[in-house]
Amino acid sequence: MDHSLSLHGPAKTLPFLPPSKPRGPRSFPPSNSNFGRRRLLRSGVVVQARAGPSPCEFSSSPLNTPLEPNSPAGKFLSRVLQNQRQYFNLAVSDELKLLANDRDAAVARMSLSSGSDEGPLHRRIAQLKEHECQTAVEDVMYMLILYKFSEIRVQLVPKLSRCIYNGRLEIWPSKDWELESIHEFEVLEMIREHISTVIGLRANCSVTDSWATTEIQRLRLGRVYVASILYGYFLKSASLRYYLEECLASAHQDLHLTHRNSLQFPEAWSYGLKQNQVVGCVNNTQSISLGRGTNGHELKQEKLKCYVMGFDPETLQRCAKLRSREAVNLVEKHSCALFGDGQTGLLDTDEVILTSFSSLKRLVLEAIAFGSFLWDAEEYADAVYKLKEN
Template sequence: MCLAFLGPAIVLATANMNRIRSYTYAHRRVAQLKEHECQIAIEDVMFMLIFYRFSEIKVPLVPRLSRCIYNGRLEIRPSKDWELESIHSLEILEMVKEHVTTVTGLRADSSVTDNWATTKITRLMLGRVYVASILYGYFLKSASLRHRLEQSLASVNQDLRLGHKPPLQFQELCPYGLTSLLFGRISSMRCVSSNQEVKHESLKCYVMGFDPETLQRCAKLRSKEAVSLIENHSHALFGDEKTGLVETDEVILTSFSSLKRLVSEAVAFGTFLWDTEEYIDSVYKLKENK
């Protein structure tokens, strides 16, 4: 009798447990979908902000490569060299030009003939060069801000040692936060006007002095949204039109001028990405890229 009574109860309890598990899974799945939709929306906003920064300097982003191939040759016109270089400081621009030369083999003083000479490169390699250049632009932005901050703090310390009142007290800096310190208030910090001036180290020398940990910290993308944005953008740009895959051995004939345009755009993209990520993270907490 007892077993006969417990049988249906066990079946009912098992059914209820299965129903609860189903509800839990459904709620978890809905939460995951909402989170995914939110991330896509954030990435879209980030891309539009980057797109806007390019529009400010009147540089259209390169479209899907297949739209730039004419008679079997990839050509990206106009070059927009001046506009893409105008966003960088002189110190950063020097390093950007070295990067372009290293990647393309095209010297800064190359002739028009050299610029329009052709070379062959696989679609896969071109995509890798583009992504690497984005990361380099991101790194330069991060390193340059770190450099400016350390130079400014060195000036303050020099003032203190010489008995001068620093232009900004610690209490003044705190309310504005790190972003204001880096982008606004830091510019008002004057140099030491004395015989013992603070030695100015160039950005290039400063970066070359990085230890591996500091180098990785400056080069690493801070958010998962930034990682996903770069992946999606590179796939949209270099992916095969039919399969969407970047991993293809297709060989592309192009000019050195077009290569330079792609690399310069990528570096600028990385620079704008750093700014955009910083801004978005101030209003919406981005996911940390661990």
């Protein structure tokens, strides 16, 4: 059986972090007890993931990742995710609120001191606080992404240097089915075309073809990975836009059938939908759950690929562009940590790596999932902590 075809259908649009029930006695105070301010918890020892005996063996820890959080908020959430996962949702919410309050308080003090002798000092403090909070929010977004990967039991590929043995890159287990299961069928079809384009692997290839070896420069592999992150981000934005328009069209048809002679939508409404004037990046993903075929009416399905091909340049740019500066920084830091040392960028850019098509597919599928989860994390964080527009 081809597991890659066993999909869930349209993704349910539940909140990004659904509430979870504690598995045991509550050891953390509730949100109204200023959970995030318990700095004593942050002073605890960080549990480090141990490397396995083979170069690219994944450890049992969900935090065996290329990028390690450096901010107090990021380190704190990493311990919560690893040791007390049932409280992760609460911890994230509180940390975002604390960061927003810290930043806003510094800005308020700067405004009050404007024109006084202490004005330059408070302006500098506000700038430093803004930078500090931005770094922390990026770590929080990264932990949100790790949380989503842990939900499908997939660990991010560790630093690439740990996965190269005797000049060959191999990533096992591939986790293809898990990484594909987060997408609906029409999105998956576009992902398979993307994989075929960037690495030359056909969707219906044999096992022999999948494990055939190929050579690729490290620099090109890094570019493919980043491009796939952006593609996953774009697919998430475009598919949400698609289902929003489908939902509105369904509601339009239901209203037309119910009130055929008494109430009509203005012609400009449907014209606006056809001209792609609905905002591409949906602010409330829960609204999509109104779904298809309201009251049993089935609308003719438009292929997502054809829908995307009909985007005008402005709409295409709106859906493909990372909305926040924090998301841009996070993609850059993660890719540098994966393919380089995280400080000087990509290393040995002219190095040629011997690998299999299966390992290349694993990296591309991970990157696409990362982009999709990045869209969710950005949306969740922006609702509490206003991110910088890119």
